[in-house]
Amino acid sequence: MKTAVIVFPGSNCDRDMAVALRTVTGQAPAMVWHRETELPGGIDFIALPGGFSYGDYLRSGAMAARSPILAAVSAAAARGVPVLGVCNGFQVLTEAQLLPGALMRNAGLNFVCRTVPLTVANSQSLFTAGYKAEEAIDIPVAHHDGNYFADVDTLDRLEGEGRVAFRYAGNVNGSARNIAGVLNDAGNVLGMMPHPERAIDRAHGGTDGLRLFEAALGVLV
């Protein structure tokens, strides 16, 4: 199985993401620099990691969303290749309009860095099939711009179509309807602020993130 981690200047969770992918697949992912225009042939899974791409200049994820590799990521997503964006990766996916809404400054203005309880809002997606419906899980967050915003019609549509993948169990950053992760309409693109790659080993303090990778990558094995 071929996986890839997209690396932007300022990415800082790319190696953690690579460890998660290698742990689950047994193979090291391709680390693809943002200046590339093509992904490795036959790519099965793409991850956009956390970090501060381009120093969060203009808006978080704004510059990365216009980098050359994103055209290839968009094309792969349109073909149905699973794409996971975590934290800054989620911000990049919204800026690239692969996911609806926007991630604004946290309502409390503070950088939030702690493990938070989440609820699995949709346990049927290819990323969340390893969880039970409404299961409570613990995943770390670390972000300044995680306050999910979309207009009311979009929020209603996302909820009606089961495209809210995860919710915060309580208010973490002011996100509309406590949304922590959303899916695209085809269900093959997931963006989430919490870091599942930081919860795959008991030494991390929890392993609730592992099943996300196992489900998303397992369907491909």
Add this chain to the structure above:
Amino acid sequence: MKVQVYVTLKPGVLDPQGKAIHHALEGLGFAGVDDVRAGRFIELEVADSVSDADLDAMCAKLLANTVIENYRIQRA
């Protein structure tokens, strides 16, 4: 030619930074401030050949996120 772009949050979008600035102004003793909204100001130096349509596309594609922001273009 100088072009000035004003990017502001759409009405109805919560602005935690504006709120914090508002509180800070009150803390400094300034009375009578009803609301504060923070935005972004971008100044471009462009050739005369750059059209209004070009400028609009620059704003829509990059300078503003139209999910949450409005923009206003002013040729100086």
